[in-house]
Amino acid sequence: MDAKTVIFVIVALILAPIVGGLLAGLDRRLTAWCQGRFGPPILQPFYDVFKLLGKDRQAVNTWQIFCAHIYLIASMLSLALFVIQGDLLMIFFVMTIGAVFMVVGALSTPSPYSQIGAQRELIQMLTYEPLLVIVFVGIYFVTGSFKISDILAYERPIFLMLPLLYLVLTFALTIKLRKSPFDISACHHGHQEIVRGVLTEYSGPYLAILEIAHWYDIILILAICSLFWSTSFIGMIMLLAITYLAEIAIDNITPRMTWKWMLTYVWAVGITLSLFNMALLYAKSF
Amino acid sequence: MGFFKNLVETSRVKSPWIVHFDCGSCNGCDIEVLACLTPLYDVERFGILNIGNPKHADILIVSGTVNYRNAKALRNVYDQMPEPRAVIAIGACGTSGGIFRDAYNVVGGVDKVIPVDVYVPGCPAKPEAIIDGVVLALAKLKERRSTKDTDALAEELHKAREFYANREDRKVVE
Numbered sequence: 001m002d003a004k005t006v007i008f009v010i011v012a013l014i015l016a017p018i019v020g021g022l023l024a025g026l027d028r029r030l031t032a033w034c035q036g037r038f039g040p041p042i043l044q045p046f047y048d049v050f051k052l053l054g055k056d057r058q059a060v061n062t063w064q065i066f067c068a069h070i071y072l073i074a075s076m077l078s079l080a081l082f083v084i085q086g087d088l089l090m091i092f093f094v095m096t097i098g099a100v101f102m103v104v105g106a107l108s109t110p111s112p113y114s115q116i117g118a119q120r121e122l123i124q125m126l127t128y129e130p131l132l133v134i135v136f137v138g139i140y141f142v143t144g145s146f147k148i149s150d151i152l153a154y155e156r157p158i159f160l161m162l163p164l165l166y167l168v169l170t171f172a173l174t175i176k177l178r179k180s181p182f183d184i185s186a187c188h189h190g191h192q193e194i195v196r197g198v199l200t201e202y203s204g205p206y207l208a209i210l211e212i213a214h215w216y217d218i219i220l221i222l223a224i225c226s227l228f229w230s231t232s233f234i235g236m237i238m239l240l241a242i243t244y245l246a247e248i249a250i251d252n253i254t255p256r257m258t259w260k261w262m263l264t265y266v267w268a269v270g271i272t273l274s275l276f277n278m279a280l281l282y283a284k285s286f
Numbered sequence: 287m288g289f290f291k292n293l294v295e296t297s298r299v300k301s302p303w304i305v306h307f308d309c310g311s312c313n314g315c316d317i318e319v320l321a322c323l324t325p326l327y328d329v330e331r332f333g334i335l336n337i338g339n340p341k342h343a344d345i346l347i348v349s350g351t352v353n354y355r356n357a358k359a360l361r362n363v364y365d366q367m368p369e370p371r372a373v374i375a376i377g378a379c380g381t382s383g384g385i386f387r388d389a390y391n392v393v394g395g396v397d398k399v400i401p402v403d404v405y406v407p408g409c410p411a412k413p414e415a416i417i418d419g420v421v422l423a424l425a426k427l428k429e430r431r432s433t434k435d436t437d438a439l440a441e442e443l444h445k446a447r448e449f450y451a452n453r454e455d456r457k458v459v460e
Contacts, residue, residue, distance in 0.1 A: 055369070
């Protein structure tokens with residue numbers, strides 16, 4: 001690893017939460033606009049996080065503190081692995097470790113809200129992880145490698161070969177963004193049933209750490225999306241912008257559904273789309 | 287370090303998260319609190335969120351009279367909120383006990399159980415008045431420190447001692 005890569009990694013680790021926060025702010029503004037409201041300032045997510053960092057440290061047990069930090073470290077590490085153009089499967093495993101630790105932290109407290117939220121978060125992970133692996137396998141079929149450097153070296157946009165698998169990836173993005181109809185584990189609007197679900201027992205600086213780690217995760221998934229049009233910068237930006245605007249639109253027009261619906265619907269549609277896309281690829285190669 | 291402190295203080299004023307506790311109110315004030323979230327008033331433009339979780343909240347809004355049964359619950363919600371925090375009592379009942387103040391089961395206003403920073407009168411309190419109350423609470427919240435700061439801690443301790451010394455006046459006997 002040379003000095004240039006190290007600088008790239010550091011720049012990405014600094015820029016990612018800034019971009020993630022701005023995206024979250026833009027998201028809240030657009031959602032408010034959809035609902036006929038004025039909405040908070042674009043910088044609102046940063047105000048929230050800095051306020052949380054300045055609050056009292058209050059934790060139910062030490063496990064929570066440990067788990068919050070591991071989640072942040074795993075998210076940062078997976079983004080760093082992406083920047084050094086490592087292996088997609090490795091990135092996926094590191095990201096999963098972080099997500100699992102977040103759930104373990106929530107499970108370590110006796111609060112029923114936290115417990116239910118943690119169970120739902122586990123089901124969400126169960127839903128999107130097979131799909132992510134299928135997407136990576138699809139990318140492997142086209143480019144012949146799991147390594148990001150090889151995927152970037154492929155001369156055509158892989159979106160043209162894997163349009164349906166891109167749709168499958170957006171399912172995972174929707175779940176990871178905690179957006180409707182899949183916002184069942186930590187919803188802003190489900191106070192009565194789960195308070196804040198998996199985030200209920202994290203408070204103050206630890207909640208801020210989770211928020212920052214969440215921004216890293218969002219940026220990582222968007223970066224994986226950007227691989228689908230890696231040949232031109234404009235194409236990449238267009239693809240990401242359309243994807244994110246579609247996410248906001250879907251968030252605003254769909255209600256929150258149950259975990260059973262999520263599991264059956266996402267697996268049924270996701271696996272069917274993936275099979276269809278794979279069949280198309282095979283048909284092309286003959 | 288000064289820069290970070292300033293940043294946190296500015297952020298605290300710009301992002302007050304609210305938890306709303308209904309202490310046996312007639313729901314008149316509760317509906318007015320929820321009305322603040324509607325597009326007409328849209329308090330989210332000030333960063334105010336109804337968060338529904340005392341562990342995440344900065345401001346506790348209490349409506350309704352305190353009675354012997356829910357005094358403990360109110361105390362519990364207040365104790366779960368990390369510093370810095372502020373309390374707003376809403377409506378005639380929340381501020382003093384209102385028309386129910388002499389009832390056999392009523393302790394009185396919210397300040398009989400927890401220290402209150404801002405009183406918003408009205409029956410029910412108007413949404414404009416509630417937003418005004420939150421803004422007043424923000425001014426107080428800005429001066430608060432998290433308990434890491436020893437001077438502020440001493441001040442809080444002094445307040446708590448005073449509060450404890452007056453406990454006979456607020457005694458809750460079932």
